[in-house]
Amino acid sequence: xxxxxxxxxxxxxxxxxxxxxxxxxxxxxxxxxxxxxxxxxxxxxxxxxxxxxxxxxxxxxxxxxxxxxxxxxxxxxxxxxxxxxxxxxxxxxxxxxxxxxxxxxxxxxxxxxxxxxxxxxxxxxxxxxxxxxxxxxxxxxxxxxxxxxxxxxxxxxxxxxxxxxxxxxxxxxxxxxxxxxxxxxxxxxxxxxxxxxxxxxxxxxxxxxxxxxxxxxxxxxxxxxxxxxxxxxxxxxxxxxxxxxxxxxxxxxxxxxxxxxxxxxxxxxxxxxxxxxxxxxxxxxxxxxxxxxxxxxxxxxxxxxxxxxxxxxxxxxxxxxxxxxxxxxxxxxxxxxxxxxxxxxxxxxxxxxxxxxxxxxxxxxxxxxxxxxxxxxxxxxxxxxxxxxxxxxxxxxxxxxxxxxxxxxxxxxxxxxxxxxxxxxxxxxxxxxxxxxxxxxxxxxxxxxxxxxxxxxxxxxxxxxxxxxxxxxxxxxxxxxxxxxxxxxxxxxxxxxxxxxxxxxxxxxxxxxxxxxxxxxxxxxxxxxxxxxxxxxxxxxxxxxxxxxxxxxxxxxxxxxxxxxxxxxxxxxxxxxxxxxxxxxxxxxxxxxxxxxxxxxxxxxxxxxxxxxxxxxxxxxxxxxxxxxxxxxxxxxxxxxxxxxxxxxxxxxxxxxxxxxxxxxxxxxxxxxxxxxxxxxxxxxxxxxxxxxxxxxxxxxxxxxxxxxxxxxxxxxxxxxxxxxxxxxxx
Numbered sequence: 001x002x003x004x005x006x007x008x009x010x011x012x013x014x015x016x017x018x019x020x021x022x023x024x025x026x027x028x029x030x031x032x033x034x035x036x037x038x039x040x041x042x043x044x045x046x047x048x049x050x051x052x053x054x055x056x057x058x059x060x061x062x063x064x065x066x067x068x069x070x071x072x073x074x075x076x077x078x079x080x081x082x083x084x085x086x087x088x089x090x091x092x093x094x095x096x097x098x099x100x101x102x103x104x105x106x107x108x109x110x111x112x113x114x115x116x117x118x119x120x121x122x123x124x125x126x127x128x129x130x131x132x133x134x135x136x137x138x139x140x141x142x143x144x145x146x147x148x149x150x151x152x153x154x155x156x157x158x159x160x161x162x163x164x165x166x167x168x169x170x171x172x173x174x175x176x177x178x179x180x181x182x183x184x185x186x187x188x189x190x191x192x193x194x195x196x197x198x199x200x201x202x203x204x205x206x207x208x209x210x211x212x213x214x215x216x217x218x219x220x221x222x223x224x225x226x227x228x229x230x231x232x233x234x235x236x237x238x239x240x241x242x243x244x245x246x247x248x249x250x251x252x253x254x255x256x257x258x259x260x261x262x263x264x265x266x267x268x269x270x271x272x273x274x275x276x277x278x279x280x281x282x283x284x285x286x287x288x289x290x291x292x293x294x295x296x297x298x299x300x301x302x303x304x305x306x307x308x309x310x311x312x313x314x315x316x317x318x319x320x321x322x323x324x325x326x327x328x329x330x331x332x333x334x335x336x337x338x339x340x341x342x343x344x345x346x347x348x349x350x351x352x353x354x355x356x357x358x359x360x361x362x363x364x365x366x367x368x369x370x371x372x373x374x375x376x377x378x379x380x381x382x383x384x385x386x387x388x389x390x391x392x393x394x395x396x397x398x399x400x401x402x403x404x405x406x407x408x409x410x411x412x413x414x415x416x417x418x419x420x421x422x423x424x425x426x427x428x429x430x431x432x433x434x435x436x437x438x439x440x441x442x443x444x445x446x447x448x449x450x451x452x453x454x455x456x457x458x459x460x461x462x463x464x465x466x467x468x469x470x471x472x473x474x475x476x477x478x479x480x481x482x483x484x485x486x487x488x489x490x491x492x493x494x495x496x497x498x499x500x501x502x503x504x505x506x507x508x509x510x511x512x513x514x515x516x517x518x519x520x521x522x523x524x525x526x527x528x529x530x531x532x533x534x535x536x537x538x539x540x541x542x543x544x545x546x547x548x549x550x551x552x553x554x555x556x557x558x559x560x561x562x563x564x565x566x567x568x569x570x571x572x573x574x575x576x577x578x579x580x581x582x583x584x585x586x587x588x589x590x591x592x593x594x595x596x597x598x599x600x601x602x603x604x605x606x607x608x609x610x611x612x613x614x615x616x617x618x619x620x621x622x623x624x625x626x627x628x629x630x631x632x633x634x635x636x637x638x639x640x641x642x643x644x645x646x647x648x649x650x651x652x653x654x655x656x657x658x659x660x661x662x663x664x665x666x667x668x669x670x671x672x673x674x675x676x677x678x679x680x681x682x683x684x685x686x687x688x689x690x691x692x693x694x695x696x697x698x699x700x701x702x703x704x705x706x707x708x709x710x711x712x713x714x715x716x717x718x719x720x721x722x723x724x725x726x727x728x729x730x731x
Contacts, residue, residue, distance in 0.1 A: 049077075050076075050077050051077060052075070052076060052077040052078045052123075052126060052129055053075070053076045053077060053129075054073060054074065054075050054076075054083070054121060054123055054129050054130065054131040055073065055074045055131050056071060056072070056073045056074075056119065056120070056121040056131035056132060056133045057071065057072055057133055058070065058071040058072075058104075058106060058119055058133045058135055059071075061133070061134070061135050061136065062135075062136045062138055063106070063108040063135055063136070063137055063138065064108065064137075064138050064139070064140045064226045064227070065108050065109060065110055065111065065112060065137060065138070065139060065140055065226075065227060066107070066108055066109075066110055066140075066226075066227050066229070067107075067108055067140075067226055067227075068105055068106060068107050068108070069105075069106045069108075069135060070104060070105055070106070071085065071100065071104035071105070071106055071119055071121070071133060072104055073085075073104070073121035073131060075123055075129070078123060078125055078126060078129070079125060080123070080124055080125045082123075082124040082125075083121040083122055083123055083124060084102075084121070084122045084124055085100045085101070085102065085104055085119065085120070085121055085122075086100070086119075086120045086122070087099070087100045087106065087117055087118070087119045087120070088117065088118055088120075089113045089114065089115050089116075089117055089118075090115045090116045090117060090118045090134060091115055093113055093114040093115030093116075094113065094114045095109065095111060095112070095113030095114050096109035096110075096111065096113060097109065097113060097117040098117060098137070100119060104121075106119060106135065108135075108137050109137065112137045112138065112139050113137060116134050116135060116136045116137065117134070117135050117137060118132050118133070118134055118135075119132065119133045119134075119135055120132050121133075140224060140226040140227045140230060141174045141178065141180045141181075141224070141226070142174055142175065142180075142230065142231075143172050143173075143174065143180050143182065143222055143224060143230070143231070143232060143233035144173060144174050144175040144233070145172070145173050145233065146170055146171070146172050146220065146222050146233040146234060146235040147170065147171050147173065147235070148160060148168040148169065148170040148171075148206065148220065148235050148237065149168065149169050149170075150166075150167075150168065150169075151167055151168070151169040151205070159238065160235065160236065160237050160238065161237070161238045161239075161240055161306075162206070162208045162237055162238075162239055162240070163208065163239075163240050163241065163242025163243075163244065163306070164208060164209070164210045164211070164212075164239075164240075164241055164242040164243070164244045164245035164304070165207065165208060165209075165210055165242070165244035165245070166207075166208055166242060166244060167205055167206060167207050167208070168205070168206045168208075168220075168237065169204060169205050169206075170184070170200070170204040170205070170206055170220055170222070170235060171204060172204070172222035172233050180222070180224065180233075181224075181225040181226065182204075182222040182223055182224055182225055182232075182233070183202075183222075183223045183224075183225055183228070184200040184201070184202065184203075184204050184206075184220070184221070184222060184223075185200065185221045185223065186198055186199065186200045186206060186218055186219065186220050186221065187218065187219050187221065188213050188214065188215065188217075188218060188219075189215065189217035189218055189219045189236050190214070190215040190217065191214070191215075192219075195213070196209050196211065196213045196731075197209060197213050197218045198218060198239070200220055204220075204222070206220050206237070208237075208239045209239065210244070210245045210346045211241070211245065211345060211346065211730065211731050212239040212240060212241065212619070212730075212731050213239060213731060214618060214731055216238050216239050216240065216619075216731075217236055217237065217238050217239070218236070218237050218239060219234050219235070219236055219237075220234065220235045220236075220237060221233070221234050222234070240306035240307070241304050241305065241306055241307060241308040241343055242304055242306075243274065243275045243302065243303055243304045243310070244274070245304055245308075245343055245346050246272045246273075246302065246304065246343070246346065246349070247272060247273045247346070248271065248272065248273070248372060248373070248375075249269060249270070249271050249272075249372070249373035249375065249449075250269060250270060250271075250272055250349075250370045250371065250372055250373055251267075251268070251269045251370070251371050251373050251463045251464070251465045251471050252266075252267070252268060252269070252270070252351070252368060252369065252370040252371075252471075253265070253266065253267040253268075253368045253369065253471045253473070253489060253491075254266050254339075254351065254352075254353055254364075254366040254367060254368030255366055255367070255368060255394070255395065255489050256353065256364060256365045256366025256367060256625070256636055256638065257364070257365050257366070257636045258286060258287075258363070258364055258365075259363070259364075259365075259663070259664045260287075262286055262287030262400075263286065263287055263395055263396040263400070263487050264284075264285075264286045264287075264364055264366055265284070265285050265286070265366075265395060265473055265487055265488075265489035266282050266283070266284040266285075266366075266473070267282060267283055267461070267462075267463055267471050267472070267473035267489060268280060268281055268282025268283060268296075268298075268463065269281065269282075269373060269449060269450070269463050270298070270300070272302065275301055275302055275303055276299075276300075276301055276302075277298070277299055277300035277301060277302060277312070277314070278299055280297065280298040280299060280300065280314065280324075281295050281296060281297050281298070281448065281450070282295075282296050282298065282316075283295065283296070283461045283473050283475050284296060284473075285473055285474060285475060285487045285489070286487070287396070287400060287487065291477065291478070291485070291487070292475050292476070292477045293319065293320075294320055294461065294475050295320040295450070296316050296317055296319065296320060297316070297317040297320070297322070297323060297324050298314040298315055298316040298317065298324045298336075298337075299314075299315050299324045299325070299326075300312065300313050300314040300315055300335065301313060302341070304341070304343055307619075307642045307656070307657070308342050308343040308344075308619070308621060308642050308730055309340070309341070309342050309343075309640075309641065309642050309657070309659065310340075310341050310342075310343070311338070311339070311340060311341065311354075312338075312339040312340075312341050312351065313335035313337065313338045313339065313356075314335060314336060314337040315334060315335050315336060316336040316337060335356065337353065337364075338353065338354045338355060338356050338357075338362070339351045339352065339353055339354055340352050340354045340640060340659040340661075340668065341370075341640075342621040342622075342623070342640050342641060342642050343621065343730070344621045344728040344729075344730060345730070346372065347371065347372035348369065348370070348371055348372070348728070349369065349370040350367075350369055350621055350622070350623035350640050350726075350728070351367065351368055351369060351370060351623075351640070352366065352367040352368075352623065352638040352639065352640050352659065352661050353365065353366045353367070353638075353661065354659065354661055354666050354668075355661075355664075355666040360665060360666050360667070361664050361665060361666070362661050362664045362665075362666050363664070364664075365635075365636045365637065365638055365661050365662075365663055365664055366638065367623055367625045367638040367640070369623075371465045371469070371471075372465075373449070373463075373464075373465055373466070374464075374465065374466035374467070376466070376467070377445075377449050377464040377465075377466065377467075378447070378448075378449055380467070381445050381447070382413065382414060382415050382443070382444060382445050383413040383414070384413075384445060384464045384466075384467050385411040385413065385443060385445065385451070385464065385467075385470070386411055386412065386413030386467065387410070387411065387467075387494045387495065388408060388409070388410045388426075388494070388495045388497075388570055388571065389408060389409055389410075389411065389470075389492040389493060389494050389495065390406075390407070390408045390492065390493055390495055390571055390585035390586060390587050390592065390593050391405075391406070391407055391408065391409070391428075391472065391490060391491065391492035391493070391585070391593060392404075392405070392406050392490045392491060392585075392593030392594070392595070392604055392605075392606070393405040393406075393472060393474075393488040393489060393490035393604075394488065394489070394490055394604045395474070395486065395487040395488040395489055396486060396487050397486045398478075398485050398486045402519065402520050402602055403430065403431060403486060403488065403602075404430075404431060404519065404595050404596075404602055404603065404604035405428055405429065405430050405431075405488060405490075405595075406428065406429050406583060406584070406585055406593050406594070406595040406604065407426060407427055407428025407429060407435075407438070407455075407585060408426050408427060408428075408495070408569075408570060408571055408572065408585050409425060409426030409438060409455060409492075410425060410426055410570070411443065415442050415443055415444055416440070416441075416442055416443075417438070417440060417441045417442065417443055417453065417455075418438065418439075418440035418441065425437070425438045425439060425440045425441070426438040426455075427569060427572065428455070428456055429583050429595055429597075431595075431602055432595075432597040432599075432602070435569070435572060435583070436456065438455060438456055439456070441453065441454050441455070445464065449463060449464060450462075450463055451463070451464065451470070458474055458476060458486065458488065459474065459475055459476050460472045460473065460474050460475065460488075461473055461475050462492070467494065468493065468494040468496075469491060469492065469493050469494065470491070470492050471489075471490075471491055472488075472489065472490055472491065472492060473488075473489045474486060474487055474488040474489065490604075491593075493587040493593070494587075495570070495571050495586060495587060495588070496587065496588035496589075497571075497586075497588075503565050503570070503571050503573070503586050504565055505536055505537040505563065505564060505565050505573075506536045506537075507589060508563075508565050508571075508573055508586050508589065508590075508592075509534035509563055509573075509589070509590055510534055510535070510589060510590060510609075511533065511534060511590065511609060511610075512531060512532075512533055512534075512542065512609070512610040512611075512612065512682075512683060513531065513532055513533070513534050513590050513607060513608065513609055513610060514529070514530065514531045514607070514608055514609075514610040514683055514704045514705075514706055514712055515528070515529070515530055515531075515532075515582075515594055515605060515606070515607045515608075515712075516528065516529045516605045516606060516704070516712040516714070516724055517582075517594060517596050517603040517604060517605035517724075518603055518604065518605060518625070518626070518722075518724045519596060519601060519602045519603025519604060520601070520602050520603070521548060521598075521600050521601035521602070521603075522548075522600055524548050524549030525548075525549060525626060525627045525634065525721060525722050526546065526547070526548045526549070526601060526603060526722065527546070527547050527548075527626060527714055527715075527722035527723065527724040528544060528545070528546045528547075528580070528596075528603070528605075528714070529544070529545050529702060529704050529712050529713070529714040529724065530542075530543060530544030530545065530555075530577070530578060530704070531543055531544070531610060531682065531683045531684060531704055532557075532561070532577050532578075534563060534590070537562055537563060537564060538561070538562055538563075539561040539562050539563050539575060539576065539577045540557065540561065541555075541556070541557030541561060541577055541578050542682050542683065542684070543682065543683075543684045543704075544577075544578045544580075545684075545702045545714050545716055547714060547715065547716055547717075547720075547721075547722035547723075548722065549634070549721070549722070550629065550634075550717075550720055550721055550722070552716045552717075555578040555579055555580070556578060556579075557577065557578050558576075558578065558579060560576060561576055561577045561578065562575075562576055563575040563576070563577075571585050571586035571592075572584075572585055572586075573585075573586065573592070575594075575607075579598075580596060580598045580601075581596070581597045581598050582594055582595060582596050582597060582598075582607075583595050583597055584607055589609065590607070590608065590609030590610075591606075591607065591608050591609060592606070592607040593606060593607075594606055594607045606712075608706045608710075608712075609706070610683045610704070610705055610706055610707075611683070611705060611706070611707050611708070612682060612683055612705065613705055613708060614677075614679035614685060614705075615645050615652065615677050615679070615685065615687070615703065615711070616645065616708060616729075617645050617646055617647050617652075618644070618645055618729055618730070618731060619642065619643075619644050619645075619729070619730040619731050620642065620643055620644070620645065620656075620727050620728065620729055620730060621640070621641075621642050621727070621728045621730050622640060622641060622642070622643070622658075622713065622725060622726065622727045622728070623638070623639075623640040623725045623726060624638070624639055624640070624713065624715060624723040624724060624725030625637075625638045625723060625724065625725060626638075626715065626721055626722045626723030626724060627721035627722065627723075628662050628663065628720075628721045629720045629721050634721035635662070635663035636663055637660065637661065637662040637663060637721070637723070638660075638661050639658050639659060639660040639661065639662075639723075640658060640659055641656055641657055641658025641659060641670075641672070642656045642657065642658075642730070643655060643656025643657075643672050643675065643689075644656060645677060651676065652676065652677040652678075652679075653674055653675065653676060653677075654672060654674075654675030654676065654677055654687060654688075654689065655671075655672060655673065655674060655675065656671075656672040656675075657669050657670060657671050657672060658670050658672060658689075658691070670691050670692060671691070671692065671693045672689050672690065672691060673690050673691075673692070673693050673695060674690065675687060675688050675689045675690055676688050683704050683705040683706075684702065684703070684704055684705075685702075685703045685705070686700070686701065686702055686703065687700075687701045687703060688700055688701070689701060698717070699715050699717060699720075700715070700716050700717045701713050701714065701715060701716065702714045702716045703727065708729060709728060709729040710726060710727070710728055710729070711726065711727040711728075712724075712725075712726060713725055713726060713727050
């Protein structure tokens, strides 16, 4: 049994070993099969890869003619992503399809084709691989109308006129009234140039310039944003003067007579803007006792018309310590001083004193000017006055007879007159009495811009226009019951020289020089305008015109005509020309204040370097002062106005209007009807002003050209009282 049992155990062990051996073989076979399967799958010739693809797109897909779209192509599963671009009209349609660059920038044709266009991207490495993008071409909106309205009222002015610095809101539309996207520009309607034409915003808001451009018309131009080469739309606008031309601080002065014949002067400053006058204060001086009113405060208003002529009025306080009325509209008649004005530029205005709107009689016959004040005078204070200044004052003496003063003084910018100067404190010539040196003194300028100074015992207030100029008025007040003190008013100008006092004959005057003077002689009012050539001390007369109490003449030059500069003075010189003698104080080369010293004549004026030329086409302002046609008994008159000059067939016609104050009697808007201008060689020319409709009087004027923007002018009508003044170019 043991044997049998051992046999059974041995059999069982043998069977188990056999089974074990079979499993090992099976595992080996299965493992080998798996390995062979893995190897077979890695090297199979039946595997596949992704197919190459291409897509194309353009932005935008609706393109206005001549505009662009950017196209892009995406290439996948190829060794290169580069493509070639092409474009054609879809389905063989007619017309140009436009162009496309290698970078895919498509430009539409100028004319819409018969069908849309197809843009194609072709693979550079597989020409059979393409993609397309259809693009629709659209016609641009045609600009049919440019409409401009007043943004304050949203109405369109008719005719289309805009005043200084005012605005128009402009819109471009197509034939159906739809707004067209445009770019805005503005240019002179005649010349096409862009100078002094105002500005226009990207939204089409046009702002007019302060001063009208030559010809007064501008073109507001709308150019299609979509197609800049398309015919633009245009609105033609006429630019005129308006009250906004004046803005900021101004210094002013007038001088003349009261109806009683007493001399009168005023000088002051104020702030202007939007037709209102604020912060005004002035000094006035007149014959009588008391005769001065210092630091008189005022408010006021002004209005400027289309031609630059306008009105201005002050509401003055009773004295320095009282306030002016709260308001004084022009129509109310509440103002205490009235003026007529004509604008030369935003920086200069000519003015005459005038009557109130309720009467044709003025309380004063006087004229003068307004000059824009440099804001720096309020920061600089006493340092504003620094250097050597030449001055010219005129008025009456304490004997109420006419008086003229010319001179110079040196200021150091620290309240001193004469201290620290390389020369004497200064000097002045009173009438024809010769020069007298000034004593050293002091001056002061307050925070409001008003200064005080004493010169040769005379007390003045002054209002700086800038560091280079100031307006002066004497403010002496005589004791009660005594003869009034002298009344003088005028301007001081800083001498322009590279050294403190370096004036010699060849430096002071050179070339063509013009002069103008107004004064008295033998009991008559005398006015002169002339021109001479200055060369190293020699004065050669070109021409001179004189009106003495209504008698006109043309003095001739002499062999002794000359000029000299004082060696011991700073800018003082003497001049002899055409039998007249003068003393002058230099402002700059060929510019000086002038005092006539001819025996029996007392006159004052200016001397200026001259250009040669003729009155150009354009718009001009003028102001003259003198006496009316009464001759020796003539009464003071002043007038100002505006005219345009237009040349046609070699004939220059003048048309305009003027405002007249004739010894207190006033007339406004007198027409100048078809005047004429005649040019001649040199600086002298002539003009006629037929006045009235029908014509009631004609002014015969002689013009001497200082520059294209300034002429000295004399009224040379025989038997009429003399009048002298200036003509200024407006634009």
